[in-house]
Amino acid sequence: MEIKKIAENYKDEIIALRRKLHQYPELSYQESRTAGVIKEYLINLGLFVEDNVGSGGIVAVLEGVSEGPNIGIRADMDALPIGELNEVDYRSNISNSMHACGHDGHMAIVLGTAAIIKELQSSIKGKVTFIFQPAEEHLPQGGAKGMIEARPRYFKELSAILGIHIWPYFESGKIMISEKTMMAAGDVFCIKLLGSGGHGAAPHEATDLVGLTGALINSLNGLTRRMTDVFNPTVISIGQIEGGKGTNIIPSEITLRGTTRYLNPKLKEVLPKEIERVLRSLTEAYNAEYLFEYFYGYPALKNDEKITAYLRECAKEIIGEENILEFNKPSMASEDFAVYLENIPGCYFWLGTYNSSKEIIYPLHHPKFNIDEEILPIGSAIIARTTIELLDKLGGEFF
Numbered sequence: 001m002e003i004k005k006i007a008e009n010y011k012d013e014i015i016a017l018r019r020k021l022h023q024y025p026e027l028s029y030q031e032s033r034t035a036g037v038i039k040e041y042l043i044n045l046g047l048f049v050e051d052n053v054g055s056g057g058i059v060a061v062l063e064g065v066s067e068g069p070n071i072g073i074r075a076d077m078d079a080l081p082i083g084e085l086n087e088v089d090y091r092s093n094i095s096n097s098m099h100a101c102g103h104d105g106h107m108a109i110v111l112g113t114a115a116i117i118k119e120l121q122s123s124i125k126g127k128v129t130f131i132f133q134p135a136e137e138h139l140p141q142g143g144a145k146g147m148i149e150a151r152p153r154y155f156k157e158l159s160a161i162l163g164i165h166i167w168p169y170f171e172s173g174k175i176m177i178s179e180k181t182m183m184a185a186g187d188v189f190c191i192k193l194l195g196s197g198g199h200g201a202a203p204h205e206a207t208d209l210v211g212l213t214g215a216l217i218n219s220l221n222g223l224t225r226r227m228t229d230v231f232n233p234t235v236i237s238i239g240q241i242e243g244g245k246g247t248n249i250i251p252s253e254i255t256l257r258g259t260t261r262y263l264n265p266k267l268k269e270v271l272p273k274e275i276e277r278v279l280r281s282l283t284e285a286y287n288a289e290y291l292f293e294y295f296y297g298y299p300a301l302k303n304d305e306k307i308t309a310y311l312r313e314c315a316k317e318i319i320g321e322e323n324i325l326e327f328n329k330p331s332m333a334s335e336d337f338a339v340y341l342e343n344i345p346g347c348y349f350w351l352g353t354y355n356s357s358k359e360i361i362y363p364l365h366h367p368k369f370n371i372d373e374e375i376l377p378i379g380s381a382i383i384a385r386t387t388i389e390l391l392d393k394l395g396g397e398f399f
Protein backbone atom coordinates (compact mmCIF):
# COMPACT_ATOMS: atom_id res chain seq x y z
CA MET A 1 0.00 0.00 0.00
CA GLU A 2 1.11 3.50 -0.71
CA ILE A 3 2.78 5.17 2.29
CA LYS A 4 0.52 8.22 2.24
CA LYS A 5 -2.49 5.91 2.55
CA ILE A 6 -0.95 3.96 5.44
CA ALA A 7 -0.15 7.25 7.21
CA GLU A 8 -3.76 8.37 6.76
CA ASN A 9 -4.90 5.16 8.50
CA TYR A 10 -2.78 6.10 11.51
CA LYS A 11 -3.97 9.71 11.62
CA ASP A 12 -6.30 9.34 14.62
CA GLU A 13 -3.71 7.34 16.54
CA ILE A 14 -0.96 9.90 15.84
CA ILE A 15 -3.21 12.77 16.96
CA ALA A 16 -4.21 10.87 20.11
CA LEU A 17 -0.52 10.29 20.91
CA ARG A 18 0.25 13.97 20.43
CA ARG A 19 -2.56 14.99 22.77
CA LYS A 20 -1.53 12.43 25.39
CA LEU A 21 2.03 13.80 25.34
CA HIS A 22 0.78 17.39 25.25
CA GLN A 23 -1.19 16.96 28.48
CA TYR A 24 1.88 15.97 30.49
CA PRO A 25 4.73 18.21 29.34
CA GLU A 26 8.07 17.62 31.07
CA LEU A 27 11.01 19.98 31.16
CA SER A 28 14.52 19.19 29.90
CA TYR A 29 16.13 16.13 31.54
CA GLN A 30 12.89 15.31 33.37
CA GLU A 31 11.10 13.49 30.53
CA SER A 32 10.48 10.20 32.40
CA ARG A 33 6.71 9.95 31.95
CA THR A 34 7.07 10.99 28.30
CA ALA A 35 9.74 8.31 27.79
CA GLY A 36 7.34 5.78 29.33
CA VAL A 37 4.62 6.58 26.75
CA ILE A 38 7.14 6.28 23.89
CA LYS A 39 8.63 3.05 25.19
CA GLU A 40 5.22 1.41 25.61
CA TYR A 41 4.15 2.33 22.08
CA LEU A 42 7.37 1.06 20.50
CA ILE A 43 7.36 -2.20 22.48
CA ASN A 44 3.77 -2.81 21.40
CA LEU A 45 4.93 -2.35 17.81
CA GLY A 46 7.45 -5.13 18.44
CA LEU A 47 10.63 -3.08 18.23
CA PHE A 48 13.79 -3.61 20.28
CA VAL A 49 13.75 -0.70 22.76
CA GLU A 50 16.49 0.57 25.06
CA ASP A 51 15.54 3.27 27.55
CA ASN A 52 17.64 5.54 29.77
CA VAL A 53 20.12 6.23 26.98
CA GLY A 54 22.18 9.26 28.00
CA SER A 55 19.93 11.09 30.45
CA GLY A 56 16.58 9.45 29.84
CA GLY A 57 16.57 9.04 26.05
CA ILE A 58 15.10 6.14 24.07
CA VAL A 59 16.58 4.23 21.17
CA ALA A 60 14.46 1.68 19.30
CA VAL A 61 15.64 -0.47 16.42
CA LEU A 62 13.53 -1.98 13.67
CA GLU A 63 15.36 -4.80 11.88
CA GLY A 64 14.66 -5.48 8.23
CA VAL A 65 14.76 -8.93 6.65
CA SER A 66 18.35 -8.67 5.45
CA GLU A 67 21.55 -6.63 5.68
CA GLY A 68 21.58 -3.04 4.54
CA PRO A 69 22.11 0.54 5.71
CA ASN A 70 20.88 1.87 9.02
CA ILE A 71 18.76 5.04 8.92
CA GLY A 72 18.26 7.12 12.07
CA ILE A 73 15.14 9.19 12.79
CA ARG A 74 15.22 11.61 15.68
CA ALA A 75 12.55 13.35 17.78
CA ASP A 76 13.02 15.63 20.79
CA MET A 77 11.01 15.15 23.99
CA ASP A 78 11.17 18.21 26.22
CA ALA A 79 8.66 20.97 27.00
CA LEU A 80 9.16 24.56 28.20
CA PRO A 81 8.50 26.45 31.46
CA ILE A 82 5.52 28.31 29.96
CA GLY A 83 1.94 28.30 31.28
CA GLU A 84 -0.41 27.26 28.47
CA LEU A 85 -3.12 29.74 27.46
CA ASN A 86 -4.89 27.58 24.87
CA GLU A 87 -8.49 26.68 25.72
CA VAL A 88 -8.45 23.12 24.39
CA ASP A 89 -9.61 19.95 26.11
CA TYR A 90 -6.14 18.42 25.84
CA ARG A 91 -4.35 21.42 27.37
CA SER A 92 -1.37 20.96 29.67
CA ASN A 93 -2.20 19.47 33.06
CA ILE A 94 1.03 20.76 34.56
CA SER A 95 1.09 24.39 35.65
CA ASN A 96 3.85 26.45 34.11
CA SER A 97 4.92 23.69 31.75
CA MET A 98 3.90 23.40 28.12
CA HIS A 99 4.83 21.80 24.81
CA ALA A 100 5.19 25.23 23.20
CA CYS A 101 7.87 24.18 20.70
CA GLY A 102 5.94 21.34 19.05
CA HIS A 103 8.09 18.53 20.44
CA ASP A 104 4.87 16.65 21.34
CA GLY A 105 4.10 16.73 17.61
CA HIS A 106 7.61 15.57 16.69
CA MET A 107 7.31 12.55 19.01
CA ALA A 108 3.86 11.67 17.64
CA ILE A 109 5.09 12.04 14.03
CA VAL A 110 8.09 9.77 14.62
CA LEU A 111 5.99 7.18 16.48
CA GLY A 112 3.64 7.27 13.49
CA THR A 113 6.64 6.78 11.21
CA ALA A 114 7.62 3.71 13.26
CA ALA A 115 4.11 2.27 12.86
CA ILE A 116 4.17 2.86 9.08
CA ILE A 117 7.63 1.34 8.59
CA LYS A 118 6.66 -1.61 10.80
CA GLU A 119 3.95 -2.46 8.27
CA LEU A 120 6.62 -2.55 5.56
CA GLN A 121 9.15 -4.53 7.63
CA SER A 122 9.05 -7.65 5.46
CA SER A 123 10.44 -5.70 2.50
CA ILE A 124 13.16 -3.77 4.37
CA LYS A 125 16.84 -4.40 3.73
CA GLY A 126 18.70 -2.79 6.60
CA LYS A 127 17.62 -1.21 9.85
CA VAL A 128 15.81 1.85 11.10
CA THR A 129 16.89 3.41 14.41
CA PHE A 130 14.38 5.64 16.21
CA ILE A 131 15.99 8.18 18.52
CA PHE A 132 14.00 10.09 21.16
CA GLN A 133 16.30 12.54 22.87
CA PRO A 134 15.79 14.60 26.01
CA ALA A 135 16.56 18.28 26.53
CA GLU A 136 16.72 19.86 23.08
CA GLU A 137 15.88 23.18 24.76
CA HIS A 138 18.76 22.94 27.22
CA LEU A 139 21.39 25.04 25.46
CA PRO A 140 24.34 24.68 25.88
CA GLN A 141 24.03 21.11 27.26
CA GLY A 142 21.41 19.63 24.94
CA GLY A 143 20.52 15.96 25.05
CA ALA A 144 22.02 14.90 21.69
CA LYS A 145 25.62 14.87 22.88
CA GLY A 146 24.77 12.75 25.92
CA MET A 147 22.93 10.21 23.75
CA ILE A 148 25.90 9.84 21.39
CA GLU A 149 28.43 9.58 24.23
CA ALA A 150 26.34 7.04 26.15
CA ARG A 151 25.79 4.65 23.22
CA PRO A 152 28.20 5.54 20.40
CA ARG A 153 27.58 2.22 18.66
CA TYR A 154 24.02 3.22 17.69
CA PHE A 155 25.27 6.39 16.02
CA LYS A 156 28.45 5.03 14.40
CA GLU A 157 26.30 2.56 12.48
CA LEU A 158 24.02 5.18 10.94
CA SER A 159 24.29 5.84 7.20
CA ALA A 160 21.95 8.83 7.47
CA ILE A 161 19.78 10.63 9.99
CA LEU A 162 16.49 12.53 9.58
CA GLY A 163 14.89 15.18 11.78
CA ILE A 164 11.87 17.50 11.70
CA HIS A 165 10.59 20.68 13.29
CA ILE A 166 7.01 21.85 13.17
CA TRP A 167 7.16 25.46 11.96
CA PRO A 168 4.43 28.06 12.59
CA TYR A 169 5.96 30.64 10.24
CA PHE A 170 4.46 29.33 7.00
CA GLU A 171 1.32 27.56 5.92
CA SER A 172 0.14 24.27 7.27
CA GLY A 173 1.19 21.19 5.30
CA LYS A 174 3.99 22.86 3.33
CA ILE A 175 7.66 22.14 3.98
CA MET A 176 10.86 24.12 3.71
CA ILE A 177 14.25 22.51 3.35
CA SER A 178 17.74 23.47 2.22
CA GLU A 179 21.28 22.27 1.74
CA LYS A 180 22.44 25.71 2.87
CA THR A 181 22.88 26.52 6.57
CA MET A 182 19.32 26.49 7.92
CA MET A 183 19.86 27.36 11.57
CA ALA A 184 22.46 29.24 13.58
CA ALA A 185 25.09 28.06 16.01
CA GLY A 186 24.17 29.03 19.57
CA ASP A 187 26.39 29.52 22.63
CA VAL A 188 25.72 31.05 26.04
CA PHE A 189 27.73 33.29 28.32
CA CYS A 190 27.67 34.64 31.85
CA ILE A 191 29.16 37.96 32.98
CA LYS A 192 29.57 38.91 36.65
CA LEU A 193 30.30 42.58 37.33
CA LEU A 194 31.91 43.25 40.70
CA GLY A 195 32.31 46.56 42.54
CA SER A 196 32.45 48.16 45.95
CA GLY A 197 28.73 48.81 46.45
CA GLY A 198 27.58 51.86 48.41
CA HIS A 199 24.82 54.32 49.24
CA GLY A 200 22.52 55.46 46.45
CA ALA A 201 22.89 59.04 47.67
CA ALA A 202 26.65 58.98 47.13
CA PRO A 203 27.39 57.27 43.78
CA HIS A 204 30.75 59.07 43.62
CA GLU A 205 31.91 56.90 46.54
CA ALA A 206 30.85 53.61 44.91
CA THR A 207 31.58 51.61 41.77
CA ASP A 208 28.67 52.39 39.48
CA LEU A 209 27.75 48.87 38.39
CA VAL A 210 24.27 49.87 37.16
CA GLY A 211 25.82 52.48 34.87
CA LEU A 212 28.36 49.90 33.72
CA THR A 213 25.57 47.41 32.98
CA GLY A 214 23.84 49.97 30.75
CA ALA A 215 27.05 50.84 28.93
CA LEU A 216 27.89 47.16 28.47
CA ILE A 217 24.50 46.28 26.97
CA ASN A 218 24.75 49.18 24.52
CA SER A 219 28.28 48.21 23.53
CA LEU A 220 27.40 44.54 23.02
CA ASN A 221 24.40 45.54 20.88
CA GLY A 222 26.69 47.64 18.72
CA LEU A 223 29.42 45.02 18.61
CA THR A 224 27.62 42.65 16.25
CA ARG A 225 27.25 45.44 13.69
CA ARG A 226 30.91 46.43 13.88
CA MET A 227 32.67 43.10 14.33
CA THR A 228 31.46 41.27 11.23
CA ASP A 229 30.19 42.39 7.85
CA VAL A 230 26.45 42.47 7.24
CA PHE A 231 26.58 39.22 5.26
CA ASN A 232 27.68 37.35 8.40
CA PRO A 233 24.55 37.50 10.57
CA THR A 234 25.40 37.57 14.27
CA VAL A 235 23.25 38.09 17.34
CA ILE A 236 24.28 38.84 20.92
CA SER A 237 21.33 38.98 23.33
CA ILE A 238 21.26 39.48 27.07
CA GLY A 239 18.28 37.56 28.45
CA GLN A 240 18.84 37.74 32.20
CA ILE A 241 20.05 40.44 34.58
CA GLU A 242 20.28 39.91 38.33
CA GLY A 243 21.38 42.53 40.79
CA GLY A 244 20.31 45.09 43.32
CA LYS A 245 18.56 44.83 46.67
CA GLY A 246 17.03 48.25 47.27
CA THR A 247 16.27 51.63 45.72
CA ASN A 248 19.01 53.36 47.67
CA ILE A 249 21.73 50.71 47.52
CA ILE A 250 24.29 50.61 44.74
CA PRO A 251 24.89 46.88 44.21
CA SER A 252 28.29 45.28 44.58
CA GLU A 253 27.46 42.52 42.09
CA ILE A 254 25.38 42.28 38.91
CA THR A 255 25.09 39.14 36.78
CA LEU A 256 24.18 39.17 33.10
CA ARG A 257 23.48 36.04 31.10
CA GLY A 258 23.02 35.91 27.38
CA THR A 259 23.33 33.99 24.16
CA THR A 260 25.19 34.38 20.88
CA ARG A 261 23.93 33.16 17.48
CA TYR A 262 25.91 33.01 14.25
CA LEU A 263 25.95 31.18 10.93
CA ASN A 264 29.67 31.35 10.15
CA PRO A 265 31.54 28.70 12.21
CA LYS A 266 34.66 30.90 12.28
CA LEU A 267 32.84 33.22 14.71
CA LYS A 268 32.99 30.50 17.35
CA GLU A 269 36.51 31.65 18.23
CA VAL A 270 35.99 35.36 17.54
CA LEU A 271 32.83 36.08 19.57
CA PRO A 272 34.02 35.22 23.11
CA LYS A 273 37.25 37.18 22.52
CA GLU A 274 35.39 40.26 21.26
CA ILE A 275 32.81 40.18 24.07
CA GLU A 276 35.60 39.93 26.64
CA ARG A 277 37.54 42.76 24.97
CA VAL A 278 34.55 45.10 25.34
CA LEU A 279 33.94 43.85 28.89
CA ARG A 280 37.57 44.36 29.89
CA SER A 281 37.78 47.93 28.64
CA LEU A 282 34.43 49.02 30.09
CA THR A 283 35.06 47.52 33.53
CA GLU A 284 38.41 49.29 33.54
CA ALA A 285 36.73 52.58 32.67
CA TYR A 286 34.23 52.14 35.52
CA ASN A 287 36.90 50.90 37.93
CA ALA A 288 35.09 47.59 38.38
CA GLU A 289 36.06 43.93 38.03
CA TYR A 290 34.48 41.07 36.14
CA LEU A 291 34.20 37.31 35.77
CA PHE A 292 33.42 35.98 32.29
CA GLU A 293 32.39 32.48 31.27
CA TYR A 294 31.53 31.39 27.73
CA PHE A 295 30.02 27.96 26.95
CA TYR A 296 29.91 26.47 23.46
CA GLY A 297 26.45 25.10 22.64
CA TYR A 298 25.04 23.80 19.34
CA PRO A 299 26.81 24.12 15.99
CA ALA A 300 25.06 25.65 12.97
CA LEU A 301 22.68 23.26 11.23
CA LYS A 302 23.64 22.27 7.70
CA ASN A 303 22.07 19.40 5.80
CA ASP A 304 23.80 16.88 3.57
CA GLU A 305 23.16 17.72 -0.09
CA LYS A 306 22.43 14.23 -1.31
CA ILE A 307 20.10 13.25 1.57
CA THR A 308 18.30 16.59 1.16
CA ALA A 309 17.72 15.87 -2.53
CA TYR A 310 16.23 12.46 -1.67
CA LEU A 311 13.95 14.00 0.97
CA ARG A 312 12.79 16.67 -1.45
CA GLU A 313 11.88 14.06 -4.07
CA CYS A 314 10.02 11.91 -1.54
CA ALA A 315 8.15 14.91 -0.12
CA LYS A 316 7.04 15.80 -3.67
CA GLU A 317 5.30 12.43 -3.88
CA ILE A 318 3.50 13.01 -0.59
CA ILE A 319 2.50 16.71 -0.74
CA GLY A 320 3.20 17.77 -4.34
CA GLU A 321 5.92 20.05 -5.67
CA GLU A 322 3.80 23.18 -5.07
CA ASN A 323 3.97 22.60 -1.32
CA ILE A 324 7.75 22.54 -1.11
CA LEU A 325 8.71 26.11 -0.40
CA GLU A 326 11.78 27.88 -1.67
CA PHE A 327 14.22 28.40 1.21
CA ASN A 328 14.23 32.15 1.86
CA LYS A 329 16.40 32.71 4.92
CA PRO A 330 18.01 30.80 7.78
CA SER A 331 16.65 30.92 11.31
CA MET A 332 18.90 32.42 13.98
CA ALA A 333 17.45 29.90 16.44
CA SER A 334 19.70 26.92 17.22
CA GLU A 335 18.88 23.25 17.14
CA ASP A 336 20.48 20.29 18.86
CA PHE A 337 19.96 18.10 15.75
CA ALA A 338 23.03 19.90 14.37
CA VAL A 339 25.16 17.83 16.78
CA TYR A 340 24.20 14.61 14.94
CA LEU A 341 24.85 16.28 11.58
CA GLU A 342 28.46 16.97 12.60
CA ASN A 343 29.18 13.24 12.19
CA ILE A 344 26.31 11.72 10.26
CA PRO A 345 25.02 12.90 6.86
CA GLY A 346 21.42 13.85 7.28
CA CYS A 347 18.52 16.15 6.66
CA TYR A 348 16.30 18.26 8.85
CA PHE A 349 13.21 19.99 7.54
CA TRP A 350 10.52 22.40 8.67
CA LEU A 351 6.87 21.38 8.39
CA GLY A 352 4.49 24.35 8.30
CA THR A 353 1.61 24.59 10.77
CA TYR A 354 0.31 28.16 10.31
CA ASN A 355 -3.47 28.06 9.84
CA SER A 356 -5.37 31.27 10.49
CA SER A 357 -8.80 29.61 9.98
CA LYS A 358 -8.05 27.52 13.11
CA GLU A 359 -6.34 30.42 14.92
CA ILE A 360 -3.04 28.55 14.78
CA ILE A 361 -1.04 31.71 14.29
CA TYR A 362 1.29 31.98 17.28
CA PRO A 363 5.07 31.56 17.15
CA LEU A 364 7.16 28.88 18.84
CA HIS A 365 7.58 29.34 22.62
CA HIS A 366 4.34 31.37 22.82
CA PRO A 367 1.73 30.37 25.48
CA LYS A 368 -0.84 30.06 22.67
CA PHE A 369 1.35 28.09 20.26
CA ASN A 370 -0.58 25.17 18.81
CA ILE A 371 -0.28 22.62 16.02
CA ASP A 372 -2.65 22.06 13.11
CA GLU A 373 -2.92 18.32 13.72
CA GLU A 374 -3.75 17.61 10.05
CA ILE A 375 -0.03 17.90 9.36
CA LEU A 376 1.03 15.12 11.75
CA PRO A 377 0.40 12.15 9.40
CA ILE A 378 1.98 14.20 6.58
CA GLY A 379 5.18 14.46 8.63
CA SER A 380 5.11 10.72 9.33
CA ALA A 381 4.55 9.93 5.64
CA ILE A 382 7.40 12.17 4.42
CA ILE A 383 9.87 10.69 6.91
CA ALA A 384 8.74 7.11 6.26
CA ARG A 385 8.91 7.55 2.48
CA THR A 386 12.38 9.11 2.68
CA THR A 387 13.61 6.36 5.01
CA ILE A 388 12.47 3.64 2.59
CA GLU A 389 14.15 5.52 -0.27
CA LEU A 390 17.41 5.88 1.66
CA LEU A 391 17.45 2.19 2.62
CA ASP A 392 17.14 1.39 -1.04
CA LYS A 393 19.52 4.01 -2.49
CA LEU A 394 22.23 3.92 0.15
CA GLY A 395 22.05 0.14 0.18
CA GLY A 396 23.14 0.10 -3.46
CA GLU A 397 26.10 2.33 -2.66
CA PHE A 398 27.40 0.77 0.51
CA PHE A 399 26.75 -2.94 0.20
Ligand SMILES: [Zn+2]
Binding pocket: 101, 137, 364, 365
Ligand atom coordinates in the same frame (compact mmCIF):
# COMPACT_ATOMS: atom_id res chain seq x y z
ZN1 LIG B 1 12.17 25.53 21.23
Ligand SMILES: [Zn+2]
Binding pocket: 101, 102, 103, 136, 165
Ligand atom coordinates in the same frame (compact mmCIF):
# COMPACT_ATOMS: atom_id res chain seq x y z
ZN1 LIG C 1 11.95 22.96 19.24
